[in-house]
Amino acid sequence: MTRDTDAIEARELTKQFGTEIAVDGLDLTVERGTVYGFLGPNGAGKTTTMQMLTSLTRPTDGEAWINGNPVSDRDAIRASIGYLPEEPPVFDELTGREQLEYFGRLRDLPAAEMETQITNWLERFALTDDADKRINDYSKGMRQKIGLVQALLHEPDVVFLDEPTSGLDPRAARTVLDVIADLTDGGHTVFLSTHILSVVEELADVVGVLYKGDLVTEGSPTELTARMEAEEGTTLEDVFLSVTAERGPAASGPAPRNNGDGTARQDGRVDDDGRSEDR
Numbered sequence: 016m017t018r019d020t021d022a023i024e025a026r027e028l029t030k031q032f033g034t035e036i037a038v039d040g041l042d043l044t045v046e047r048g049t050v051y052g053f054l055g056p057n058g059a060g061k062t063t064t065m066q067m068l069t070s071l072t073r074p075t076d077g078e079a080w081i082n083g084n085p086v087s088d089r090d091a092i093r094a095s096i097g098y099l100p101e102e103p104p105v106f107d108e109l110t111g112r113e114q115l116e117y118f119g120r121l122r123d124l125p126a127a128e129m130e131t132q133i134t135n136w137l138e139r140f141a142l143t144d145d146a147d148k149r150i151n152d153y154s155k156g157m158r159q160k161i162g163l164v165q166a167l168l169h170e171p172d173v174v175f176l177d178e179p180t181s182g183l184d185p186r187a188a189r190t191v192l193d194v195i196a197d198l199t200d201g202g203h204t205v206f207l208s209t210h211i212l213s214v215v216e217e218l219a220d221v222v223g224v225l226y227k228g229d230l231v232t233e234g235s236p237t238e239l240t241a242r243m244e245a246e247e248g249t250t251l252e253d254v255f256l257s258v259t260a261e262r263g264p265a266a267s268g269p270a271p272r273n274n275g276d277g278t279a280r281q282d283g284r285v286d287d288d289g290r291s292e293d294r
């Protein structure tokens with residue numbers, strides 16, 4: 016089987032923490048140059064999935080590939096991925112510019128090119144005037160912007176963004192959405208986890224909804240809303256609420272699951288929430 020066509024591929028990807036299955040046999044294919052909107056309620060397993068796909072957490076089972084390279088080979092995928100986690104990894108004692116230079120050197124970027132890139136990104140995110148202040152004195156939104164630039168500085172093929180607009184004012188959030196659109200125009204792939212459905216509606220080519228570690232539905236935003244047996248005015252929020260609905264004792268049926276064609280079925284498993292000794 017050739018694995019050189021898709022930006023991201025996962026087969027039976029599983030992560031277990033103690034007795035808790037955080038991600039349960041995930042199958043995923045993300046085509047190059049597209050935005051994949053990764054949705055799911057709190058605790059669904061989105062961050063854990065992104066950590067496995069970026070090689071920061073080892074899967075308990077299954078495999079995943081970035082541009083055909085296995086995520087188990089961190090050196091092979093390192094240059095082709097960028098990751099903005101929920102909490103941007105920055106050093107408080109550095110200035111914003113120093114943080115980006117430090118990261119650029121870690122990525123072996125040529126000095127002159129790196130400085131040009133940093134200047135351009137700082138300008139685009141309206142950070143030029145604050146670039147030489149210590150990150151310790153930055154607001155949450157400013158830290159987020161630095162984290163985002165850090166994820167993009169080396170022009171990775173595949174970018175993983177966990178809540179990229181978190182803490183950003185509307186103008187900065189708009190800049191981020193424009194940057195994401197530009198990335199895919201340039202052939203990059205964006206794997207985007209967010210709770211802001213309008214962001215997904217605007218940008219995602221394909222949306223996947225994770226629920227208790229299972230991918231319960233997947234399709235383009237238009238397909239997903241059309242599948243809701245077309246009540247007039249069905250939104251992505253209606254889809255999300257439907258496929259992630261908790262089933263109480265009165266309902267007695269288990270949670271919906273993916274039917275293969277992306278429609279929800281009624282024979283899925285609901286895992287108990289167990290705490291893990293790993294934490």
Ligand SMILES: Nc1ncnc2c1ncn2[C@@H]1O[C@H](COP(=O)(O)OP(=O)(O)OP(=O)(O)O)[C@@H](O)[C@H]1O
Binds near residue numbers: 291
């Ligand atoms: N290191 C860990 N040790 C034990 N359990 C963990 C660990 N990391 C995550 N989990 C558990 O795995 C499940 C999935 O967590 P994860 O952070 O991936 O969810 P999420 O979808 O990203 O949630 P949110 O939207 O709130 O960020 C949760 O039940 C969580 O408690």
